[in-house]
Amino acid sequence: xxxxxxxxxxxxxxxxxxxxxxxxxxxxxxxxxxxxxxxxxxxxxxxxxxxxxxxxxxxxxxxxxxxxxxxxxxxxxxxxxxxxxxxxxxxxxxxxxxxxxxxxxxxxxxxxxxxxxxxxxxxxxxxxxxxxxxxxxxxxxxxxxxxxxxxxxxxxxxxxxxxxxxxxxxxxxxxxxxxxxxxxxxxxxxxxxxxxxxxxxxxxxxxxxxxxxxxxxxxxxxxxxxxxxxxxxxxxxxxxxxxxxxxxxxxxxxxxxxxxxxxxxxxxxxxxxxxxxxxxxxxxxxxxxxxxxxxxxxxxxxxxxxxxxxxxxxxxxxxxxxxxxxxxxxxxxxxxxxxxxxxxxxxxxxxxxxxxxxxxxxxxxxxxxxxxxxxxxxxxxxxxxxxxxxxxxxxxxxxxxxxxxxxxxxxxxxxxxxxxxxxxxxxxxxxxxxxxxxxxxxxxxxxxxxxxxxxxxxxxxxxxxxxxxxxxxxxxxxxxxxxxxxxxxxxxxxxxxxxxxxxxxxxxxxxxxxxxxxxxxxxxxxxxxxxxxxxxxxxxxxxxxxxxxxxxxxxxxxxxxxxxxxxxxxxxxxxxxxxxxxxxxxxxxxxxxxxxxxxxx
Numbered sequence: 001x002x003x004x005x006x007x008x009x010x011x012x013x014x015x016x017x018x019x020x021x022x023x024x025x026x027x028x029x030x031x032x033x034x035x036x037x038x039x040x041x042x043x044x045x046x047x048x049x050x051x052x053x054x055x056x057x058x059x060x061x062x063x064x065x066x067x068x069x070x071x072x073x074x075x076x077x078x079x080x081x082x083x084x085x086x087x088x089x090x091x092x093x094x095x096x097x098x099x100x101x102x103x104x105x106x107x108x109x110x111x112x113x114x115x116x117x118x119x120x121x122x123x124x125x126x127x128x129x130x131x132x133x134x135x136x137x138x139x140x141x142x143x144x145x146x147x148x149x150x151x152x153x154x155x156x157x158x159x160x161x162x163x164x165x166x167x168x169x170x171x172x173x174x175x176x177x178x179x180x181x182x183x184x185x186x187x188x189x190x191x192x193x194x195x196x197x198x199x200x201x202x203x204x205x206x207x208x209x210x211x212x213x214x215x216x217x218x219x220x221x222x223x224x225x226x227x228x229x230x231x232x233x234x235x236x237x238x239x240x241x242x243x244x245x246x247x248x249x250x251x252x253x254x255x256x257x258x259x260x261x262x263x264x265x266x267x268x269x270x271x272x273x274x275x276x277x278x279x280x281x282x283x284x285x286x287x288x289x290x291x292x293x294x295x296x297x298x299x300x301x302x303x304x305x306x307x308x309x310x311x312x313x314x315x316x317x318x319x320x321x322x323x324x325x326x327x328x329x330x331x332x333x334x335x336x337x338x339x340x341x342x343x344x345x346x347x348x349x350x351x352x353x354x355x356x357x358x359x360x361x362x363x364x365x366x367x368x369x370x371x372x373x374x375x376x377x378x379x380x381x382x383x384x385x386x387x388x389x390x391x392x393x394x395x396x397x398x399x400x401x402x403x404x405x406x407x408x409x410x411x412x413x414x415x416x417x418x419x420x421x422x423x424x425x426x427x428x429x430x431x432x433x434x435x436x437x438x439x440x441x442x443x444x445x446x447x448x449x450x451x452x453x454x455x456x457x458x459x460x461x462x463x464x465x466x467x468x469x470x471x472x473x474x475x476x477x478x479x480x481x482x483x484x485x486x487x488x489x490x491x492x493x494x495x496x497x498x499x500x501x502x503x504x505x506x507x508x509x510x511x512x513x514x515x516x517x518x519x520x521x522x523x524x525x526x527x528x529x530x531x532x533x534x535x536x537x538x539x540x541x542x543x544x545x546x547x548x549x550x551x552x553x554x555x556x557x558x559x560x561x562x563x564x565x566x567x568x569x570x571x572x573x574x575x576x577x578x579x580x581x582x583x584x585x586x587x588x589x590x591x592x593x594x595x596x597x598x599x600x601x
Contacts, residue, residue: 228505397555516552
């Protein structure tokens with residue numbers, strides 16, 4: 001610690017609260033405990049604090065007698081100057097430690113938060129050789145995992161795509177796949193054998209060039225680490241490395257959708273010669289990891305990127321506590337298909353592909369196995385009522401995972417009397433059912449709303465939130481009777497739908513029993529062999545028809561997301577989750593507030 005930090009530590013200690021007129025009676029031993037040092041070091045620290053004009057010190061007479069310490073500088077002034085200095089030096093951990101110190105006065109915390117908020121968004125740092133374009137954004141939740149094999153949220157998938165590439169990329173504007181790490185590919189007539197031709201000269205962040213061995217390693221790793229997505233690997237019967245830049249896959253059965261597998265974030269290509277580490281992950285992507293701590297993720301442009309080098313030089317994600325409010329620089333975590341954003345206000349609205357829904361846990365015994373009980377909950381979970389009463393970003397009732405399909409469905413207004421009649425038919429005897437939900441504000445409000453509706457007809461449910469970091473470890477699989485969640489589908493909605501039903505991390509897959517799995521898989525097996533999207537869409541309709549008829553899944557509502565950005569940020573395209581493409585974004589120089597010049601370093 002430096003003298004400023006020592007001074008603030010003493011000021012925010014419980015002992016300092018005894019001060020009267022800026023003076024506190026305190027012993028050297030007490031200061032040693034506050035500063036976590038020896039009494040000898042305390043005396044050296046005191047001399048420095050006196051020299052720097054922070055305190056006056058009058059030693060107590062006699063061993064163990066308290067001394068008098070007088071504070072000469074106000075906490076607000078010292079903390080403010082120190083906070084700005086830490087920001088200027090990019091000391092992210094120290095900034096957050098000070099900002100959320102448990103003994104920092106709330107008014108001062110709010111003031112510092114305001115200063116921090118001004119540092120988010122776009123800025124230009126003037127270095128010795130060139131100006132550096134930086135975009136700094138907030139994260140309100142710590143990522144559960146950036147490992148391609150275990151990614152479970154849209155934010156994690158987005159960050160991963162900045163670091164790694166896949167063999168192919170999905171273009172939602174044309175609903176087709178385009179070359180990425182593979183410049184071409186071919187397959188036989190029934191889609192049971194696929195060959196990929198890799199680009200030459202593609203460099204990983206550690207300097208080595210991409211080869212077929214990296215692709216093989218990435219795919220086999222899904223199996224070896226027991227990825228929730230290893231169901232895709234089971235389709236592969238044999239992998240053949242034909243050369244450094246040609247690799248073939250022979251499948252156990254025809255699969256015309258196998259290309260979708262190599263466009264998914266699960267198959268982000270990793271180097272075979274480097275042991276995986278999340279905080280030093282190496283990929284071929286447009287940005288490389290420069291810093292990865294509990295407080296921030298900092299990415300810098302990959303100078304040897306095989307496509308166009310990013311126009312931004314650095315992107316920083318700072319973890320902010322949940323009480324952070326949205327502002328102009330807060331990038332979203334959900335959204336719709338790519339669109340250029342040219343509005344001067346920097347605001348764009350879109351409807352999320354996917355929806356909020358309830359799924360019953362058919363692997364646990366209980367009254368929810370009775371169809372009449374599920375019908376009662378269906379009637380209580382009134383889609384039009386929840387939208388009307390809770391409002392927010394609940395934009396439209398859902399009758400499918402796809403907003404376009406939901407538009408054509410009829411929606412009645414069920415009554416509580418109808419719900420009570422179905423509950424009586426089910427034989428419900430007053431037991432309490434456990435409703436689990438992902439702990440986000442909108443789902444928390446939904447859960448409480450549904451709980452009140454249930455109580456109005458004598459149906460008792462208890463609420464059990466779980467965090468994103470508990471996504472894989474929650475006891476919901478054993479304890480939940482039903483679960484409330486929202487799922488976003490990727491740009492490639494067909495693959496997103498397959499993942500929703502077959503991925504072992506998906507709660508739909510986790511809560512269906514073996515009979516339901518067998519039924520669904522029979523349809524999906526035929527779906528992947530069909531040659532056209534229209535034919536495959538009929539399979540989707542049949543599966544969702546059964547979900548609705550049996551009330552396996554209770555569709556809720558579709559979500560509207562508003563994305564915001566600063567008007568000085570240009571070249572913005574958004575993916576299905578609302579995240580902007582950082583490889584194309586750039587900062588218009590000279591825009592008001594867009595520069596933050598610093599001393600050369």
